[in-house]
Amino acid sequence: MSCSAERKNILSKTYHNTTARYNAYFYAKENIREIEKIINDSYDNDYNNILDIYPEIDSVLAKTYEDKVEECIKKASIAIQRHKNSKWVDDSYILIGLARFYDTDYVNAIETFKYVNTKSEDPDARHRGLVHLLRTFTDYTEYNNATSVSDYLKKEKLNKSNQKLLYINRAHYYQVQEDYDNMVQNLVKAAPLLKKKDGKGRIYFIIGQVYQMLGFDAEAFNYYKRCIASNPEYELDFHARLYMAQVTELGKSSDLKSARKLFKRLLKDKKNKEFKDKIYYEMASFEMRQNNLNDAIKYLKESVKASTNNNRQKGQSYLKLGEIHYDSLRKYELAKAYYDSTITVLPKDYQNYEQIKERQGVLADFVKQLNTIHLQDSLLALSEKDSISIRKQIDEYIAAEAEKKKQEEEKERKRIRRNTFNQLQDNTGFSSTSWYFDNPSAIAMGQTEFKRVWGDRALEDNWRRYNKESEQDFEEVKNNTNLPTDKEDVEVGEENPETVLTAQAEKMYSQIPFSSEAKKRALTQIEEAYYNLGNIYYFKLHEEQNASSSFETLLQRFPDTENEPEVLYYLYLINKNLGRDTEKYKRRLLSQYPNTTYAKLLANPNYTEESTAANEQLKKAYKNAYELYLNKQYQEAIGILNQAMNNYQETVFTPRLKLLKILITGKTEDINLYQYQLTELIKEHPDSDITPYVKELLAASENFLKKQRRLLGTEFVKYFNQEHYLVVVYDAGKGLTDQIYPLIEAYNDANFQEKKLKTSNLILNENQSITMVSSFEDKQSAVSYFQKFVSEDVISEKTQNSKIYKFVITKDNFNIFYQSKDLEAYIRFFDKNYKNEL
Template identity: 65%
Template sequence: MLHPKIPFFACITLLSFLAGCSAERNNVISKTYHNTTARYNAYFYAKNDIREVKDIVRGTYDNDYNRVLKIYPEIDSVLADSYKEQIEDCIKKSSLVVQRHKNSKWVDDSYVLIGLARFYSLDYVNAIETFKYVNTKSEDDNTRHLALAHLHRTFTDYEEYNNAIAVSDYLKKEKINKESAKVLYLNQAHYYQVQGDLDNMVRNLVKAAPLLKKSDGKGRIYFIIGQIYQDLGFDSEAYNYYKKCIASNPEYELDFYARLYMAQVTELGKSSDLRAARKHFKKLLSDRKNKEFKDKIYYEMAEFELRQGNIDGALDYLKSSVASSTDNNRQKGQSYLRIGQIEYDSLAQYELAKLYYDSAVKALPTDFENYEKIKQRQEVLADFVTQINTIQLQDSLLELASLDSVSIMNRIDDYLAQEAEKKKKEEKRQEQAQKRRQFDLRNSDSGIGATSWYFGNPSAVAMGQTEFQRIWGDRALEDNWRLSSVQSGAVPQDAPSDVATNVDIVDGVPEEGLVQDAPAENRAAQMYSQIPFSEEAKGMALGKIEEAYYKLGNIYYFNLEELKNASETFDKLLTRFPESTNEPEVLYQMYLIGKELGTDTEKYKNELLTKYPNTTYAKLIANPNYTEESTAANEQLKIVYKDAYALFREGDYAASNNMIDSALNKFPETVFTPRLRLLKILIVGKTENINLYQYQLSEFIKKNPDSDITPYAQELLDASKNFQKKQQRLLGTKYVEYFEQEHYFIFVYESGKGLADELSSQVEAYNDNQYTESELKTSNLILDDRYDMVMVAGFTGKVDAQKYYNQFIKNKVIFEDSKNSKFYKFVITKDNFNIFYQSKDLDAYLGFFNKYYTNGL
C-alpha cells in the first residue's frame, strides 16, 4: 500500500524510470544510468585496484642507479602473490560491469582492466586473449588502441617478440589518441630495453615524455632519457634531460641522482671547470640530506677521476665508497667490482683483482646486471692467479738455484730482515691509531667537537679503516692479531675470511706454505728447502711453468676473451718450451687468434701442417669441412667397431683384424679412429708375442696423447709389464733349452742414430724379395735406452731360423760399415725372447746364442 504522503504520479514516474534502466534497453535513460553506475561504482574500484598494484610493484623495486633504470620493474611470482587480493577484486568488479551494465560504454574499458589484472598476475595467455577480444569486439577505436598498446607489452614480457613487433607495426598505421600513444611509446621503449637497443629505446621515450603527467613518473622518464644519452655519449643532451628531471620536482632520491649525474656530463674545458666539478661533488658530500648517499657520491667521484686519468685518486674514492656503504650492498659490491676491474685492467695487480672480485660477488645481489658473468670472472681469476703465481714462484726458485749457497742465504736473510722491519713499523702505526681512536671516543663522549681532527672526520676514518682492512684483512681485536694466517698486501674489506695470497715473492725470495710466526732460522731453512738444486727438481719446476703457461693462455683465450694476451702467452710458451707436448693445439689456437685479430697466420699454419700433419688441428686447417666429414665417418666407424669387437669377443681374430684394416683404409682419420687402432693392438696381444703387444701400445700412447682412451691404453701397458715382471721372477734369468718352437731373427742396433725406418725397410724388402712364399713379419722394437731392434717373426723352428740367419749374413743385407753403429744379430725362441726382452741383458743372451746356435755351424 502506498504511503499516503507520496503522490500517486511520483510513484508512477519512479517505476517508469526504473523500467527504462534495464540493461537490455538502449534508450537514453538506460545508457545514462548504466554509464554513471558502472563508472562510479565497479569500474572506479577496479581501476583503483590496478593503481594499487602498480604502486606495489614500483614500491618494491630496488633501483640500481649505476645502470640505466628500467622503465618497468620486473614482476615475479613472489611479488604477484603480494597483491593477489587486489587482482581478484579488480576482476570481480570489472566482471560486474560486464554482467550488469551491458549497454554501458565502460564494458570494453572493464575488459582492458581484466586484461591488465591477468598481466600483473603473470597469466600472460589469458591476458593476451582478453586484449585481443577487446580489439576484435570493441566499437570504440580509442579502447581498441589502448588494448593493443597493452598487448604489445604483454607479448614482450611473454617473449613473443615477433608478435610485439606486429602489434607495433599495426598501430603505426592507426590514428591513436594521446593516452594510447603514451602507453604505446612507453611499451615500445620497454621492448627495445629488453632487446638492448638503447638508440630506439630513447627515441620512443622522447616521444612519450611530452604526453606524460607527473603521476605517470615523468621525472623518472626524463632521468632515464638522460642516462641513455649519457651512455651514448651525448653529454649535452643528457645534461638537459637531467635538468628537466630536477625541474619536474621528483622524489628526493631521483633529484639527488640527477644532480649527481649532471656533474658527470658537464663540459670540462678548463682547469677551473675541473675545480668547479670537484667542488660540486664535495658540496653534495657535505649536505646532511645526502648522508645515506655518500657511498654513491664517492663512487661517482671515482668515475670522474678515472676520466681525468687519476687512477690513484679514483681508488681512494672507491675505498671511501666501500667504507661509507652500510645497508647498500648493491653499491658496496659495485665499488668492489670497480676496484677489481682497475687492479686487473689498469694496474695488472691480478691477485688484488681476484680478491676484490671475491668481495664483489659476496656483496652484490644476484639480480645485479651481468652478475653471472661477474661471478664467472671471479671464479676464473682464482685459476688465473694460481697460474701466475706458479710461474713467478718456479722462476724465482730456479733463479735462486743458479746462485751459490752464500748468496742464497744472504738474500733470504735480507728478506726476513725487511719483513721484520715492515711488521715493526706497522705495529707502531696501529698502536698510534688505536690511541687516537680511544682519545677521539673520549672527546666525543664529553661533547668536545673534533671535526678538525683526522679521527673526528668520519670520511677520513672510513678511508683509513678501508686501507687497513685492504692490507691486513678483517681481523678480530685480539692479542697477536698480526699473526693471522691472512698474509699482508691483498685482502680487501669484507673479503671471505679464508682468502689469502697463495704465494708471496719478495725480491726473488719465495714463500709458500711457510709458518709465518716460526723463528727466523726455521723459516730460512724452510725457504731454502724449496729450491730445486737437482736436475730432476729443475725439470719438475720447468714442467710446472710450461703447464701454467698453457693453462694461462687458455684462460686468456676462452674465459677472459683477451686475444692479445692469449697470443702473447702462447708465444712465450712456444719460445721457452719449443718441444712442448701442447704445441699442436697451441699452434692451432694461435692460428685462430691471428685470424680474429687480423694478423699474420701463415707461419702457424705452415708449422702445424709441416710438423703435425696427422693431428686433428692440422686437418681442421687443411679442410674446413673436416668436422662435418669426420662426423659422418665417425658414425660409420662406430658400426664397424661394434661388429669387429663382436668377432674379437668370439675369438675370430683374423676376421676382426681384416674388418678393421678395411675400415682404416676406407674412411678418413676421425676422433673415433684410435678406438679401432687399439682394438687391432688387442688382437696382436692375443695372436702375437707380448713384446710386440707392449711396443704397439707404447707407440699408440705416443701418437694419441689427447685421445680419451689413451689412459686405458696406458693401463693395458702397465698391466702387461707387471705380468711380465711376475713371470720373470718365476723364471729367473735362465734361458730355456727347448728349441722346437717358433723362432725370431733379431737385428740389434744403437738407438738415436735415425736408423729405424731405413733398417726395417731394408729387411722387409729383402724378405719380400727372397722369401716370397714365407709369411715373415717385420717389426720395430725398443730394447732399452741404448738399443733398438728389428724383429723378423714367422720361423717354425731352429733349423729355419738358423738358415735365415746364415743367408742374412752371407748376403750382407745391411751395409753395416756405413751406418755408424754397433750391430748384433741372432735368432731366439719365442720363450727365450720374452726372458731376454724383460732382462734387457744382451751380453747374457749372446753367450747363450753362441753356445747353442753358432758352435758347430
C-alpha cells in the same frame, strides 16, 4: 524488472552503468593500483644505469600480493556477470587481464586481452586491450608477436590516453631489446601527453639518461631540467641535478671550475648526506672524462667510505676502481683486490654480474700465477745461500712485515678516531675547541668506542689485563716456589712474541727447496705458471705483447717443456698479428714437431676444416671395422682401416683407428708385437684423449706376461711342435734397424715370397734391439730357413760393425725370452737343442 541486466532501456543502462562503475569495477581498479604501488615500492632504482620504464615483475614478488589479484578478479567478474549490459564490461575484462599479468600468468593475460580485442564493440577498449597485450608479449619474451601488435596499432586511430600508453609500452619493448634510439623516440612522443600522475618526472629523467648515453648532452641537459621542473620526489630531483653537472657544456677552464663547485655544494648540503657516496661517484666519473685518473681514484675511494648502507653503490664504486686498474693502469693485483670487493658487496641482480664475476676469476688466476713465479724464484734463490744468510734475510722480512702491520693498525686507529669525531660533530654540532668531558654525546661515543676495543672492564688497577688475581690469590702465588720466570710471565691467552717469530721463521725456512727433488718441483711450478700466464694474457686479457714475453721466457728457461709445440704456434700467431718476423717459430715447429696439430695448421691453414670432413669419414670407417672386429672378421677389418687411413689425412680421430688395428694384432699376432705397437702409439700421440687408455692396455699386458713368466719360471720350454720365429739381436743406438730391416725384407721377397713372411722390429732393452721374421709352421722349416740365412750371410757382422746374434725360437720361448731379456740363457738353450740339426 525495469532494472534487469537483460533490458536495454535507459533506466536499466543507467542503473547498471552506475552500479558497475562505483562498486565492483571501482574496487577492482583500486586493487590494481595497490598492486602497482607494491611493485613500484619494491623496485630498487639503480641511478648508475638507465632506469627501467617498468619495474621487473617476478613470481616471488607476485606472491606478496596474490590476495589482491584474486580480489581484483573476483570484483571485476561481478561487474561482468551482474552488469553485463553496462559499458564497464570491457574495462572489467581489461582489469582481469592486468591482474593476471601482474600475477605473471602471461598465458591467461594474453587470452583475456585478445578476447577484449575480438569481442568488444568499443574501439577505445579494443585499443587499450591491444596496448596492454603489447607489454604482455614483451615481458613474456614473444617479441615477434609484440612487433605484430605494435605494427597493427600504427594503422589505428587511438585516443590520447591509449596513444600515450602505446608510446610508453613501445619504449619498454625497445628498452628490453636494447634499441635505445627507438626507445627515446617513443618516450619523446609520449612526453607531451604525460600528466603528473603518470610519473612524468621519471620519464623525463629516463629520456635524459638515454640522450646522455647516446652522446646528446644538450638534449640530456634539457630533459634533466624538465625533470626538476616537474617537482619530483627528492631522490629523483637530486640525481637530475647531479647529472646536469655531468652534461653541462665545458668549453673553458671556468666551466670546469663551475662544475666542480656544483659537486662541492651538493656535498655540503645536509639534505644530501645519504647521497654522498653517489656524489663522490659522479665526481669520479667527471674527472675520468677529463683524464684525471688520480682524482677519479681518490673520489671513488671516498664513495666507498661513504657507502654505509648502500651495497649497490659501494659495489659500483669498487667495480669502477677495478676497471681503472684493469683497463687503464694495468695493475692487475690491485684490480683483482677491487674485483674481489665488488663481488662481495654487489647485488647478484646487477647488470652483467656474471661477466664481472668471470673477470674476477681471470684476475684471481692471473695473480695466482704471478705469485707462484715470484715465490718459487725467491725460494730457489734462498736455497743457494748459506743458512746464516738465509736466517738473516728471513728475520729482516719478518721485521719489515711486523712494522708494516703496526703502521696499518695505527692508521686504522687514527681513521676510527677521525670518523668518531666527525660523527660527533655531525650529530651534536660541538666544535673542536669544546672540552671533551663537557659534552655528554662525546662521552657516550667514547664509551662505545672503548667497549668496542677493550670490552667491559672494571675501573681498577691493571684494567688492561684480562685475567687478574685478587690480593689474597697474589699472596698465595707469591709464596709458591714454582713461580714462572720473566720470560714465561705472559698474559693468559697470549703467545710469547719470540716464540711466534721463531715459529714463523721456521715455517718459512721449511719451504726452501734444498733437495734436488724439491728444486725440481719448484721449477715445475714455475714452468706451469709461465705457460698459464701466457694463456691468460693471450686468450683472456688479450695482451699479445705480454703473452709473447711470457711464452718466450717459458721457452728460454724451460727448453724441454712439453708445451713447446703449442707455445711456438701461439708465438707464430702473435708475432704475425704484431707485424713481426715469424719464420723462426714456423721453421722450428715444422722441423721439430711435424706430426703435431699445430704444425699441420701452419702447413695447411685449412687443416681444421679439412680434418673435420675427414673425421666424419674416419668415424664411418671405424664403425664398420669395429663391427667386423666384434664378429672376428679381422682381415676384413684391417682392410677397411688401412683404406681409410690411406685415403684421408691424419686427424684427431686417427689414433682410434690405429688402436683398433693394434687390438686386432693382439688377437692374431704375437703379444710382444702387440706391446711394441702400443708403445709406439703412445709415443706418436702423447696428447690424444685415448692415450691414457692405451697405457692401461699396455700395463695390463705387461702384468699378464709377468704372471705367466712366474708360472713358467726362467726355464725355456722344450716343446718344439709349434710356430717358430727367426730373431736377430743387435746393438741399439747405432741406427742398425734402418739397415737390417730392409736387408731381411729384400731377402724374403727374393727367396720366400710364397711363404708370406712378416718382418717386424722390437726393442729388447736399453742397449739392444730385435728384428724378427714370423712365422714358420714348425721347427724343421725354421731350421731350414736359418741354415740358408746364415750360409748366405744376409747380415754380416763385419759390414755392420756390431755383434749380431741370430737364432730361431718357438712362440712360447720367445715370450719367456722377451720378458726375461736373458740372451745368454737362450743362446745356451739354442746351442743345446738346435745345433745338432744344423
